[in-house]
Amino acid sequence: MQTIVESQASFSVTDKGFYGHFGGAFIPEMLYPNVEELRQNYLAIMADPAFQAEFQQLLIDYVGRPTPLFLAKRLSEQVGASIYLKREDLCHTGAHKINNTIGQILMAQRLGKKRIVAETGAGQHGVATATVCALMGLECIVYMGSIDIERQKPNVDRMRMLGAEVRPARSGSQTLKDATNEAMRHWINNPVDTHYIIGSVVGPHPYPDMVARFQSVISEEIRKQLLAKEGRETPDYVVACVGGGSNAAGAFFHFLDEPSVQLIAAEAAGHGITSGHSAATTALGKPGVLHGSRTILMQTEDGQVTEPYSISAGLDYPGIGPLHAHLFDSGRGTFYSITDDEAVKAAFNLSKLEGIIPALETAHALATLNELPLQPDDVVVVCLSGRGDKDLSTYTKYL
Numbered sequence: 001m002q003t004i005v006e007s008q009a010s011f012s013v014t015d016k017g018f019y020g021h022f023g024g025a026f027i028p029e030m031l032y033p034n035v036e037e038l039r040q041n042y043l044a045i046m047a048d049p050a051f052q053a054e055f056q057q058l059l060i061d062y063v064g065r066p067t068p069l070f071l072a073k074r075l076s077e078q079v080g081a082s083i084y085l086k087r088e089d090l091c092h093t094g095a096h097k098i099n100n101t102i103g104q105i106l107m108a109q110r111l112g113k114k115r116i117v118a119e120t121g122a123g124q125h126g127v128a129t130a131t132v133c134a135l136m137g138l139e140c141i142v143y144m145g146s147i148d149i150e151r152q153k154p155n156v157d158r159m160r161m162l163g164a165e166v167r168p169a170r171s172g173s174q175t176l177k178d179a180t181n182e183a184m185r186h187w188i189n190n191p192v193d194t195h196y197i198i199g200s201v202v203g204p205h206p207y208p209d210m211v212a213r214f215q216s217v218i219s220e221e222i223r224k225q226l227l228a229k230e231g232r233e234t235p236d237y238v239v240a241c242v243g244g245g246s247n248a249a250g251a252f253f254h255f256l257d258e259p260s261v262q263l264i265a266a267e268a269a270g271h272g273i274t275s276g277h278s279a280a281t282t283a284l285g286k287p288g289v290l291h292g293s294r295t296i297l298m299q300t301e302d303g304q305v306t307e308p309y310s311i312s313a314g315l316d317y318p319g320i321g322p323l324h325a326h327l328f329d330s331g332r333g334t335f336y337s338i339t340d341d342e343a344v345k346a347a348f349n350l351s352k353l354e355g356i357i358p359a360l361e362t363a364h365a366l367a368t369l370n371e372l373p374l375q376p377d378d379v380v381v382v383c384l385s386g387r388g389d390k391d392l393s394t395y396t397k398y399l
């Protein structure tokens with residue numbers, strides 16, 4: 001594995017938390033002690049063999065890892081290349097998010113924290129956080145916009161059943177960004193005993209790097225599984241959807257400095273890139289600071305963050321993580337914008353061809369298979385980030 005570690009050099013984060021022109025920690029002074037405590041400790045804690053042993057064991061026994069790498073034969077035939085699905089939908093709670101929350105709850109314990117705070121939009125990260133808090137017996141407070149609380153009742157009920165306290169954010173647009181503000185405020189006021197679990201590769205350094213490392217188990221497994229199945233560790237393409245970018249970061253991580261592997265990211269074009277209702281960040285965005293890091297984000301002429309839209313709640317984010325901004329900026333990654341309709345079509349297609357109902361987010365990644373210039377002997381891995389049960393009420397409108 002030494003070659004992998006060495007090869008990470010050009011796309012790994014710098015000491016100050018930068019990926020090329022993006023990243024950093026642009027935070028209010030009040031937040032500095034919390035973020036600094038984490039920055040000074042996260043790498044040493046993650047390198048501790050006892051930490052790794054506990055993390056790896058929970059990934060096996062609790063999350064259900066390794067997740068299968070499945071050769072989708074009928075989809076492969078249709079597309080005209082070998083398509084493998086990395087089945088993160090089979091993780092406990094139905095998506096990749098738990099890989100990160102397991103890692104961060106162990107981190108919080110090592111830092112001596114007694115309470116977890118998190119923000120959630122659609123509720124998926126809130127559920128993954130409430131789950132690991134129940135597992136470890138830590139108090140859990142999840143901030144959620146009051147409009148989102150109404151829209152996402154099943155996830156609110158799940159969090160409550162898991163013992164979390166869901167606190168409504170009633171300011172501003174009463175959605176994710178307001179929940180984020182409230183969670184930050186809570187953390188500032190409770191710096192000693194509270195850890196803030198961020199759900200994607202976003203936020204101030206060291207969060208993007210820490211979350212990418214926890215999710216990198218995805219590409220670590222892909223390399224081993226592909227070697228067993230194809231006799232080679234590297235595919236021609238790795239494809240993933242990008243909201244903040246954590247499942248993509250995990251799927252790309254151990255291929256970042258393998259130029260033969262094309263990294264394909266799918267973002268949400270909503271009703272269309274120019275429709276005014278989209279979350280196509282790289283297509284529409286410009287550099288700016290969002291949630292503590294310099295990245296690419298959708299904004300007005302005078303720098304106000306634009307309200308994003310996507311049919312999938314997990315891609316409904318106005319920015320992307322700084323690693324992905326760098327992949328886009330440097331040309332290392334290729335970004336496709338997929339509309340709501342294209343995503344829904346891809347979801348129905350996979351369901352009927354392979355008997356797997358994907359999450360709406362994941363469906364955006366699947367839709368790129370129609371756009372890639374694939375050759376018959378190409379090997380493609382699609383990160384199947386989550387299962388579609390949560391999206392049934394949306395899908396049924398298209399039946």
Ligand SMILES: *Cc1c(COP(=O)(O)O)cnc(C)c1O
Pocket residue numbers: 095096097124199200201241242243244245246247248314315359361362385386387
């Ligand atoms: C949350 C979510 C996403 C988007 O988050 P990333 O950080 O971009 O991975 C994608 N797929 C599923 C199933 C999700 O729940």
